[in-house]
Amino acid sequence: MSIKIVVITGVTGALGSRLADKYIAGKYHVIGISGISGKSNPHIGTANYCEIPFDLERLDEKNSKNLVALIEGQIPERAYSISLIHCAGKYFHKNEENPDVLDRSYSLHCKSLYLLSECLSRYWGNAGTTGCIVAVSSNLTKRHNDNIPYIVSKSAMNALMQGLSFRMGKFGIPCYTVLPGIFMSPMSQNTSEQKIEQIRSRSINRQIVDIEDLASFITQLEKEKKMYLSSQEFCVDYGNSLRF
Numbered sequence: 001m002s003i004k005i006v007v008i009t010g011v012t013g014a015l016g017s018r019l020a021d022k023y024i025a026g027k028y029h030v031i032g033i034s035g036i037s038g039k040s041n042p043h044i045g046t047a048n049y050c051e052i053p054f055d056l057e058r059l060d061e062k063n064s065k066n067l068v069a070l071i072e073g074q075i076p077e078r079a080y081s082i083s084l085i086h087c088a089g090k091y092f093h094k095n096e097e098n099p100d101v102l103d104r105s106y107s108l109h110c111k112s113l114y115l116l117s118e119c120l121s122r123y124w125g126n127a128g129t130t131g132c133i134v135a136v137s138s139n140l141t142k143r144h145n146d147n148i149p150y151i152v153s154k155s156a157m158n159a160l161m162q163g164l165s166f167r168m169g170k171f172g173i174p175c176y177t178v179l180p181g182i183f184m185s186p187m188s189q190n191t192s193e194q195k196i197e198q199i200r201s202r203s204i205n206r207q208i209v210d211i212e213d214l215a216s217f218i219t220q221l222e223k224e225k226k227m228y229l230s231s232q233e234f235c236v237d238y239g240n241s242l243r244f
Contacts, residue, residue, distance in 0.1 A: 002080040006222070007071065007116060009033045009056065010088030012041050014185035015136065018215040019085060024049055026219075031074050033067075035088065050074050056088055056112040057104040068119045075123065080130065082123050083222050086113045086157075087136040092149040105149035109137075110156040117164055124171040132225045133168065133175040134218055135161050137233075139241040141179065158233060165231035174230035176221050178214075181237035185211035204239035 006023050010016040011032030020043050023030050032051045034041060043049045052070050059067075075082065088108055092101050113135055123129050140147075141155045158177055165175040182191065182199055200206045214236055221229075235241045 002078055003076055004028045004081040005031065005075060005079050006083045006085060007031045007033070007120070008085045008087065009112065009116070010035070010086075011043070011051065013087065013089070014211055015183075015215060016085075016087045017041070017043070018185075018211055019087065019218060020049065022215060022219050029074075029079075031071060033088070057090070057108045059107045059111050059115065064115055067115070071116070071119055079123065080128060082120055082129060082131040083133070084116055084120055084131070085134045085136070085218060085222065086116065087218075088112065089136065089138075089154075090150075092147070097149060102149045102152065105153040106156065109153040110160055113157060114160060114164075117168070121168065121171065121173075124168065124173050130225060131173055132222055133161070133164060133173065134221055135175075135177050136218070137161075137177050137179050139179045139181045139235050139237050142235065142241045161233075162231055169227070169230060172227065174225055174227050176229060177233040178218060178221075179233055179235045179237070179241070180209060180214055181240045183209040183211050183214050183236075199240060202240045203237075207238045209236055209238060 006028050008016050008019055008030060011020050012034045020030050020032055024043065024046055028048065030049045032043065032049065034051050034053050035055060041051060044051055054067050090108055092105050117133055124131055135157055137154045137157050140151060141158055145151045161175050161177045168175055199208055217236055
């Protein structure tokens with residue numbers, strides 16, 4: 001029996017967890033990369049779920065090889081669809097800025113995406129193996145912002161996805177970049193009412209994207225795998241980025 005696989009980074013975050021729910025329900029084999037934050041994950045123990053705890057903020061030559069080996073150990077030969085959804089992310093605040101934080105942000109958002117795409121390209125090079133790459137960036141990359149570690153690394157991710165669309169195109173693997181703003185989820189309960197109202201005021205209809213809408217949009221991109229949309233950036237924010 002052929003197997004569909006999806007690799008999800010940031011799987012213990014609100015979006016990564018919701019995506020894992022959807023793919024587990026859809027009978028995919030889910031490989032979740034969780035980080036080492038110690039967050040509990042309800043998916044552990046599920047039949048078609050495997051979790052790899054790994055600190056993507058501190059990739060180096062040695063542990064990169066370890067991560068690749070761990071992922072390859074979870075991919076069976078009979079997999080016919082392998083997709084990567086990169087939604088690991090961390091907003092480093094300005095008072096944290098220093099060279100180490102910039103390196104960690106770049107490693108988490110961009111370097112890990114490159115490493116994982118190169119790892120999976122070995123399988124995409126096999127005849128009959130399909131898949132796609134979806135990277136979750138931020139609509140803040142479409143405006144001026146002085147949060148240097150976050151904006152630089154997320155903007156680098158956008159540029160990397162443009163390059164990957166060419167590199168992976170020869171395998172028939174489309175690459176999409178999704179740029180959400182703040183979205184409603186259990187984690188957004190800590191966002192102040194003032195901030196929520198500010199976001200609503202910039203929306204074209206005073207709405208804020210719900211996590212379910214964002215997750216459904218990503219899974220639809222992954223399901224359809226339209227090559228003619230490869231390299232595209234999708235702002236999913238009710239037009240919020242138009243007001244920047």
